[in-house]
Amino acid sequence: MKIGYRSLYVTAGVFVCLLISFSACLTASAVAPSSAFYHKFEPPTLPPVITLFENTPLYSDQDESVDPWATLTPQDVETVEAEKDWYIPPQSGDPGKRWIMIKTTWLGKMWIYLDYDRIGTVKPADTNIALIWPAALYSEPLKDALTDVVLSQQTVHCNAIFFTPNGSSAYRIETSWLGDQWLVNPNYILLDMEILNREMTLPTETLRMEDWDAAHRMQSPSEAHFIPSQTVFALEKTVNGEYYVRAGDGSTFWINPAYAQPVGAKEINETIELNKNTLVHLVPTASHPIFGSLTPQKVKAFQQWDAPDGNRWFRIHSWNGDLWILPDN
Known part of the structure; x- marks a missing residue:
């Protein structure tokens, strides 16, 4: 509601009504934000299965000061629930561990106290990964398990992937001298090579x-x-x-075969009249890159290529190099 200078001349009763209405609108906006700007936060789902990478104590309650009932060896365990806000990354002063309740076959439901970065699941994989940049190796899929080995650019075989609720991933790869090692959130890789x-x-x-x-x-x-x-x-x-x-x-x-001069292009010597702005392509077989456009004019073409879709492309000499155009498209 817009209130201009003329509002000064309304009667007191009407003015009060306007204020009440305006206040009600503000209150309603504060209570029920527009759906265009408001999105309800949905916390990540606790993984149904968690992979344990080391011997892990079992507790009957969320209290690490008491003696554990037993210790689990590295294995996959089925989860039941977790402490409140378990999914929030560790902050300053946070011990960085979270309580997770799991099922056991002989003690029933028990608690484990797990590092936040260890909450995740290892799933088998069979794929090749190209390392575009050098990549450090880790003995476990954790930042604190960094080794002093760095792989040069190469393609490696991945046999498992560690998935975490926060969206990060680690890849277990095979090496000929260290056995299985991990890439933890590696930069600049190509999957499924x-x-x-x-x-x-x-x-x-x-x-x-x-x-x-x-x-x-x-x-x-x-x-x-x-x-x-x-x-x-x-x-x-x-x-x-x-x-x-x-x-x-x-x-x-x-x-990339798409970035090549087309097969079947023939030599010509023709003048092509452009009736409107025409995009200039590096090659006619790929939509990009495009290097600007030509305004309506006459141009000399030295090659012609008829595409399978029926379009006729022309290659021209331009101030920007030898490029392709599709007139009147």
């Missing part, structure tokens, strides 16, 4: 990428480095279709 180890023919000029996602980060055509048609040795493939390959000279890099 497919091992290929086979020859791969690149039928046309293909974009060479130093990183798997270089095409997505390209700012100008001058950053594009196309290599000629050749046969490379494909080592691995990501779930999105990028390949890590080795060329004949031994160099390794990334390619």
Whole structure:
């Protein structure tokens, strides 16, 4: 409700009514916030099963000062409930441990006092992980289990994943000299890599990428480095279709068949009239990257490619390099 200067001339009774109505609106807003701005907090669910990584004492109550009834060896245990606010990360002065009630086969329901970071479940996995950056190894899926070993960029096999309610993950990998070790919240990894180890023919000029996602980060055509048609040795493939390959000279890099000059393009020498602003593409087989647009004008095209969807693309010489356009699209 908007109250302007004219409100000064209303009668006292009406003025009081306005104030009461305005106050009621404010009270209602405070009690029942708009659903567009208010979201009820939903705490994470306690995992139905928790994996114990070390010998863990059992207590009949939430009191660590008394002697435990027994000790569990490392194993998976079924949970029942947890102390209030168990899911809140440790703060300053917090011991960092949480009480979790579990089921046992011989003592019934008992309590364990578990480090917050140990509340989670290990599930088997069978996947390959590419380490794009060097990664430290951990003896357990915990920050305080850091070893002095750091793996260089490589692809490793993962046989289990540790899931926690707060959303963090750790990956158990196989090493030839230390056995199973863990990657804890590793930076810059690629999951579910497919091992290929086979020859791969690149039928046309293909974009060479130093990183798997270089095409997505390209700012100008001058950053594009196309290599000629050749046969490379494909080592691995990501779930999105990028390949890590080795060329004949031994160099390794990334390619994506979508970022290549199209097969079947033919040489032409035509003038194309653009009737409206036209986007400029690096290649016609990928929606990105796009390097601006051309205003309505006439341009010279030296290549033409008819796409399977019926669209006719043209390659032109521009001040920004040799690029592709789709007129009147």
